[in-house]
Amino acid sequence: MNRQRIIDAIALAQRIVRHHLAVQPGENVLIVADPETETDIYLALAGSVQAVGAEYTVALMPTRGQERATRLTRPIERALEEVDVLIGVTRASGAPTYAPRVAELLAQRRIRALSMVMRDLDNYLKGAATADYEALEALGQRVAQLWSQAEEIRIQTRAGTDFRAGVTKEPVMGQVVIVECGLAREPGREAAFSDGEVSQRPRTGTSQGVLVVDGPVAGLKGMDPFILEVEAGRVVRLEGGGHRVRQLEAVFRSLPCARHIAEVGIGLNPNALRNGDFEEEKKALGNVHVALGSDLFYGGTHECGLHWDMVLYDASVWLDDLLLFKDGKLMIDETA
Ligand SMILES: [Fe+2]
Numbered sequence: 001m002n003r004q005r006i007i008d009a010i011a012l013a014q015r016i017v018r019h020h021l022a023v024q025p026g027e028n029v030l031i032v033a034d035p036e037t038e039t040d041i042y043l044a045l046a047g048s049v050q051a052v053g054a055e056y057t058v059a060l061m062p063t064r065g066q067e068r069a070t071r072l073t074r075p076i077e078r079a080l081e082e083v084d085v086l087i088g089v090t091r092a093s094g095a096p097t098y099a100p101r102v103a104e105l106l107a108q109r110r111i112r113a114l115s116m117v118m119r120d121l122d123n124y125l126k127g128a129a130t131a132d133y134e135a136l137e138a139l140g141q142r143v144a145q146l147w148s149q150a151e152e153i154r155i156q157t158r159a160g161t162d163f164r165a166g167v168t169k170e171p172v173m174g175q176v177v178i179v180e181c182g183l184a185r186e187p188g189r190e191a192a193f194s195d196g197e198v199s200q201r202p203r204t205g206t207s208q209g210v211l212v213v214d215g216p217v218a219g220l221k222g223m224d225p226f227i228l229e230v231e232a233g234r235v236v237r238l239e240g241g242g243h244r245v246r247q248l249e250a251v252f253r254s255l256p257c258a259r260h261i262a263e264v265g266i267g268l269n270p271n272a273l274r275n276g277d278f279e280e281e282k283k284a285l286g287n288v289h290v291a292l293g294s295d296l297f298y299g300g301t302h303e304c305g306l307h308w309d310m311v312l313y314d315a316s317v318w319l320d321d322l323l324l325f326k327d328g329k330l331m332i333d334e335t336a
Helices: 005-020 039-051 074-080 100-107 121-125 133-149 243-254
Strands: 028-033 055-060 085-088 112-115 152-156 162-166 178-180 190-192 197-200 208-213 226-231 234-239 261-267 288-293 307-312 316-319 322-326
Touching (some): 028 074, 039 055, 133 197, 234 243
Antiparallel strands (some): 152 162, 162 208
16 A cells, blocks of 8 residues: 555545534544555544544444445444444445444434445545535535425436436435435434435335436446336336346345335535546436435335445436436526
């Protein structure tokens, strides 16, 4: 590893701890990493926590593949009961973000959390990381309000997606539509870094239509487009000749629960790069992601060992009759 990267990691960590999480003196911050995490990241975070007069605990959990990808270790679950802030920096899995106990503690507003999972240091320093997060939060709140007032969301893309879902009206972590715009300063707030999206779990059994996945997918290698047909909230058909279809067929065989449509999310970050990385691209202004698998984080009851985001490029999005995006271009006044 290039040791000089610690310089950039320190500046980033200070920004995260002071600005994005507003960590206060005396608070307890749990940082969860795995063997694939770049060490500079969690060392810099720990140092920054200490520098503001708070206490860090760093927990190293096993590398998780497809199996139990949303499970923390039992001792880490116990530790969560004692902390004010959780920062997940695991590289191999999203366990600190998608673990059921984390969702419960957020819903009870006992912790706040920042998800930096499944990323490299570059993701934290370039592209979406450089956005104005105060402006992003304001846009996120505005879009979330419009979405939560609608009955149905409809998504189309030039690649052929034509998908719709009913709007869930029950709040999760106090929000009908979850705003994740990089800031988590109050108990119950959850954000990622880098960030910039609003999302929710579709109303049970209502998502339907055709998804033409032309962007990256968490957990799948390659970029060949494929088609998913969705009926009553679950994938009923999979089509396309490429490598990703074969990978996904295998996943559906071993984990049938992965057919469940868990989440619809809308990217809002104007600085996100188009670099093939699903975490970066799903946050890009005008991209949409639809996730397969577990919806526990989104207030649902569907348990599954995975939660995989699938990115759709440059979407047109309607909230009932309101055209929010046209081919990826925001159609409402950002500053209104
Ligand atoms: Fe999302």
